[in-house]
Amino acid sequence: MINQLYDVIHRRRDVRGQFTGAPIAADVLERVLAAAHAAPSVGLSQPWDFILIEDDGVRDTFYQHVRGERDVFAATLEGPDAERFSRIKIDGVRESSLSVVVTYDPDRGSPAVLGRHAIADAGLYSVCLAIQNLWLAATAEQLGVGWVSFYREPFVRELLGIPSHVRPVAWLCLGPVTHLESRPDLERHGWRQRRPWQEAVHQGRWLGA
Numbered sequence: 001m002i003n004q005l006y007d008v009i010h011r012r013r014d015v016r017g018q019f020t021g022a023p024i025a026a027d028v029l030e031r032v033l034a035a036a037h038a039a040p041s042v043g044l045s046q047p048w049d050f051i052l053i054e055d056d057g058v059r060d061t062f063y064q065h066v067r068g069e070r071d072v073f074a075a076t077l078e079g080p081d082a083e084r085f086s087r088i089k090i091d092g093v094r095e096s097s098l099s100v101v102v103t104y105d106p107d108r109g110s111p112a113v114l115g116r117h118a119i120a121d122a123g124l125y126s127v128c129l130a131i132q133n134l135w136l137a138a139t140a141e142q143l144g145v146g147w148v149s150f151y152r153e154p155f156v157r158e159l160l161g162i163p164s165h166v167r168p169v170a171w172l173c174l175g176p177v178t179h180l181e182s183r184p185d186l187e188r189h190g191w192r193q194r195r196p197w198q199e200a201v202h203q204g205r206w207l208g209a
């Protein structure tokens with residue numbers, strides 16, 4: 001049991017290029033969404049919602065927007081970084097079976113959100129934990145997940161009819177995959193390496209990195 005958990009944690013990958021487009025069985029999707037909804041949340045506010053998008057037209061509209069934002073980022077790069085980035089795929093919006101947009105509603109359970117009075121971001125942290133639960137559950141179900149953040153929030157709000165006070169936190173691509181790579185795409189393309197976990201651990205107080 002414990003080994004299975006660690007196995008899923010280490011096998012989880014951000015997927016862009018390995019989606020098959022095959023359908024997701026309804027019971028599998030239910031388990032994955034229920035796992036997301038089982039996440040901890042500040043004051044038990046459960047500030048997340050999940051918008052499921054199968055429509056090709058909506059997904060294509062979003063994809064075109066992502067392409068534009070890719071160009072915006074690419075324009076900030078020079079030399080080897082620009083060359084490396086040009087080879088990196090940043091989304092599987094059109095190839096994946098389903099898009100899941102995860103949102104954050106800061107008004108849910110407010111004004112008395114127990115534990116959020118000093119740290120407003122605690123609500124957002126809660127949504128990210130739901131996303132991680134979804135990601136791990138999907139991995140255990142042999143599905144891939146890709147997190148796309150190359151978008152402007154107002155664009156996604158408008159596209160999906162999300163109220164103005166609600167934030168679209170993640171556009172997730174979900175679906176069956178041919179396989180999960182053993183190393184992150186960004187490592188494989190020489191963009192950045194994962195640092196050893198020991199470097200992230202400090203004893204007693206912050207010491208210069």
Ligand SMILES: Cc1cc2nc3c(=O)[nH]c(=O)nc-3n(C[C@H](O)[C@H](O)[C@H](O)COP(=O)(O)O)c2cc1C
Pocket residue numbers: 012013014015016089090091147148149150183184185186
């Ligand atoms: C908040 C967040 C936003 C991300 N946005 C993107 C994105 O827009 N496009 C993309 O290809 N990957 C995106 N990723 C995936 C990361 O690049 C990926 O997690 C990282 O390179 C490590 O790889 P791994 O998840 O396979 O371990 C995002 C991840 C997070 C946590």
